[in-house]
Amino acid sequence: MNEQTNAVPAWEQRFRAARVSLPDWADEAPDRALYVSNATGTYEVYAWDRSTDGHRRATDRPNGTTDAELAPDGEWIWWFDDTDGDEFGVWRRQPFAGGPDEEAVPGVPAAYSAGLALGRDGTVVVGTSTDDEGTTLYLRRPGAAEPEVVYRHAEYGGVGDLSYDGTLLAVDHTEHGDAMHSAIRVLRLPEGATVAELDEVTGRDEPRGVACLGFAPAPGDTRLLVAHQRSGRWEPMLWDVAAGTETELRLRDEQGRPFPGDLSAQWRPDARSLLIEHEYEARSELFSYDLAAGELTRLDTPRGTVSGATARPDGTVEFLWSSAAEPSAVRSTSGAVVLRAPGAVPPGSVPVEDVWVDGPGGRVHALVQRPTGDGPYPTVFEVHGGPTHHDSDSFAAGPAAWLDHGFAVVRVNYRGSTGYGQAWTDALTERVGLIELEDIGAVRDWAVASGLADPDRLVLSGGSWGGYLTLLGLGTQPDSWTLGLAAVPVADYLTAYADEMEALKSLDRTLFGGTPEEVPERWHASSPLTHVEQVKAPVYISAGVNDPRCPIRQIDNYVRRLEELGKVHEVYRYDAGHGSLVVDERIKQLRLEIDFVRRHLAPGTVR
Template identity: 90%
Template structure:
């Protein structure tokens, strides 16, 4: 499409077509060499950026796009993950930073789902793999060696945490205890494979708490590991010296000396004497610098909205990817500049979000609301986020903005199971999977109607992945509440999905349900959309990726087959990719089909206040 055609397209399409860039990741020992992902060509691909000369080069060029990539510490190589048509099953390849032929990065490591990658300064490489048959395996290639060896293996899901700065130690995030929602950490000495330390706050506890590796200190011989923990009911950072065996919980308070109400994450600053802190609370985020010796916390200047990633540079500045619901993203610096903006026109802005709190059966539910121009009640889309351990935020999104352009209000609900509201809120999603989230969504739906925002005759339940699952489940469980359902890459038949999905998700599902389908069959049936398909009264639109390893196609076909047998109104769109698409034209096509489906079927229903 020419630039003239792009500019002539409606605003909602321009938002999709406008080029975007991710936060650049830079090489530890060559900070002027960086990588980022962009859709500048119409497909999301990996780009190398020589910051000294300000030259940009596309590294990958694949029909279905590429997003997973990493720079070697010296900046000499770009590593990228090569799967098949979005199925997430593949191998790591590498290419010289300046360009050249690709090569298999670590021969001897079999194709698998990725479970992480760690590249050491001395040439040490650790590749994490996950397969249905083998579980998690971490392969080690030592400096100068051609052969690989297995350094870690377990049937439960795990992954690469981090290599120490000198390549001597490896941190492994694992769930050997069987609770996929709360990881443990093991640190191995690579010289002999010995375990130096273990942080496990699940085994033997009635109140399981997670820990997560945030990275070793960036200095040779420094055995401090930055860790996230949940000891006080939220994510906070601490230091664990794995050789000394000491733990130092960090007491981080705001400018008034109060505890922060949301989750805190951290990363090392290059001097290893301070941390970059991100505070996430009520769908927004902010940044701070924290001095380890003095405990001094300094707020960094970021606009109100969402920081989707941040990195501390060697010169003392911090670069961050920021946006709000009304303003598109850009890579900014605490120096007050825009570091990197995608080429071409900036996409049109959108409508700011309003914060709404609604009393639900499990506590107050936070929702983000956007209103189109005019007076309500409006046809309203409940856009349900995936995850489930994720949350909607005050950030720029082309999908909700498109619905607003078409006269719909948009409501996004951070139901129980969402992150950012404390461990108890996230961990509440157990055993009654899906039904718990629908209770919270239902409470917000009732508020939307009672407040005059939403037309009760024109309510659309929509979402992708876990949001698609909740859409199909909601159409059956709350069959009288929704006029239309739009489900993208959903779980539709949970028992079949469990058989076919990737091992990492099987592990999560066993944790959520408290057992396998054979062990607790009633729970699985109660949470499967297929169980309630006879109750579905609203027209249903489903889109599905033929190569999706997360919400596989067979279980969707089972659900569609029952819709057909029952004579339910439905349409299905199948596309040749995985769990979503990295191709801009495909994303536009899918949303256009959803909007068309909703408008056609809502046109047949009376609006609020109409007779008959």
């Protein structure tokens, strides 16, 4: 490590170190692949010719690019072009070997993306979402001059998958009005007639979701791999949409027991076996499943988190793996590291400890990391977004930075989190935000009572939904927190609902059980603006001015009220959307947060 690198603190090295995503390869040209990397300081899409190990940056935009797909023949790179992170735009494409970009499907208006499917025969389905029209799916057949509408509905939906021959289209939809539990409709192309429907919400007291995982990669095969919740967790099954038959897969561990947590799957290229991912209690593992023999075989992956995996034609599986202590790399079941970002490997960090705390809705799982020295420590409660997401034993530069500065870090997988079964995820309804804060509060009380956390130096922090919970927690639990750090938060829920993208409006209606007009008391109780007068802690807010998920107007409303009340606060607005894809910007934001904490916590707290 050179002298210049030594001068850069470890926390900043972790942010600046180049990263790569799991490569996505072309079905008919497996040596052609795409991945996303921040090697230039901004997250962009890269083309990788594996036969020559040639790498080429395919996109170059000031605010970065991450949404891209490779055509099945490997000839074209498709990427989504929005404006400064606002997520509203069109698909463009360029030759894999390089060349000018062009609008991929002229005639499809700019919108929020609702998915994309690229067929082997040149069939294309583009999904769009707008406030005025809801979800629209456009079909362009090979040789057609104009796209045609093949599906439209006011409720949110999206492209599932195209069958191998391009004659069937699976659509994930929420026409029943429950955005947390989707249904699947299969359409015959080009006319768009319904072939089959799988809906486990309509007419049921306990709704179950289903989701498209992909058609079998074989000619004439009408089997669709589907995820379902019939057993109270996500599991895969096979649905032959032509025959109308369903085959639930009996997946058991080495002791013959059903797996806890959630299971997902994807087809292997031979269409005779599946790659299975098991996600449970903040960690994940991989298996291979032989459909004919009904045999499940564990694949060798280290303890930690698999953030993505893909089965290659040669039988190996490539996966992106990391743990809280060890940075990520793209590995293979062959034992090789397939793809590592250029430059120095970032410094490692501290392993996580698993903690279970009794909460009002059941046992709450939290991940704890301790800095050097003895406690009680100043502690950051880093709250995850989603809300249907979870914190995992994976490498993250943000928590590692707080550890370097002498803070313990606690991350709570509150009710609403995934990976603990459907009941835990679905508990987040009606008392939105307040339910999660009950679980966070229970872990907070444990952290203080156990001697981990100093009760006078507790920072509540989070981004997106985590930022929302931070602001709501400062108002509803004002004596529990010393400081608050909220990034891209919901701050004024009613105004956020009016301004946010349609997909999130649909989710909010499901969470609250109605619109603000139908159940105003629920929306009022769950809005941070309602409780702003009770806020005691200094609060720092950062927001993207082009954010379609947590729009800037509702944040401005909350900040204006803080100012009127004379509350201690600082605000940082930046020119991007729901977060930034620029490394320097991310570092700047964390520096501002650290500086805010340094000035408002007890002297000497921050190293």
